[in-house]
Amino acid sequence: MLGARLDGETILVHERRWESEEAFLRSAARAGRLLAPCCGAPLVLRWGQRKIRHFAHPPQVSCPYDRWSEPESAEHAAGKVLLYDWCRRHLGARLRLLALEHPLPETLQRPDVYLELDDGSRNALEYQRSAISPGEWTERHAGYAGLGIHDIWVLGRTAWRTHSPQQSSRPGGAPGSRTCTS
Numbered sequence: 001m002l003g004a005r006l007d008g009e010t011i012l013v014h015e016r017r018w019e020s021e022e023a024f025l026r027s028a029a030r031a032g033r034l035l036a037p038c039c040g041a042p043l044v045l046r047w048g049q050r051k052i053r054h055f056a057h058p059p060q061v062s063c064p065y066d067r068w069s070e071p072e073s074a075e076h077a078a079g080k081v082l083l084y085d086w087c088r089r090h091l092g093a094r095l096r097l098l099a100l101e102h103p104l105p106e107t108l109q110r111p112d113v114y115l116e117l118d119d120g121s122r123n124a125l126e127y128q129r130s131a132i133s134p135g136e137w138t139e140r141h142a143g144y145a146g147l148g149i150h151d152i153w154v155l156g157r158t159a160w161r162t163h164s165p166q167q168s169s170r171p172g173g174a175p176g177s178r179t180c181t182s
């Protein structure tokens with residue numbers, strides 16, 4: 001995950017302001033000051049060459065929100081950050097709340113991007129990079145619907161190839177990401 005609670009504030013570790021703060025964040029993690037917004041567990045920092053920097057639950061912590069989580073690949077992280085930034089730029093004045101990885105305790109879901117608008121609507125954006133079974137999608141969609149949340153799914157190439165009936169007849173091979181709205 002990209003967000004953590006640090007001394008009562010939510011920080012987003014992909015942001016540029018943290019780029020040169022590895023030592024500070026490592027020491028905060030060691031001191032147990034970086035807490036998961038979902039379950040409150042102390043988080044560990046993952047900061048390497050090959051993966052985008054992010055936070056993770058320690059292996060011994062079993063988080064109830066992790067049931068649906070995707071591994072934090074660079075593509076998945078980049079996708080949800082793009083969606084988050086797009087919302088902030090284009091919906092600015094209409095936003096009542098915009099959050100990355102916002103925990104929903106009623107269903108233990110944690111949409112990639114969650115937003116509440118000035119018309120009272122609640123919305124979840126999911127960037128689905130890996131393939132997802134119809135059963136899992138139905139369950140997650142029903143979870144949102146039961147809370148009155150409108151869910152919008154943006155499929156990465158793998159998920160799109162797996163689920164698009166038009167894919168075989170589409171000229172030009174692999175498509176880019178496409179949006180499908182429930």
Ligand SMILES: [Zn+2]
Nearest residue numbers: 036038039063
């Ligand atoms: Zn958690």
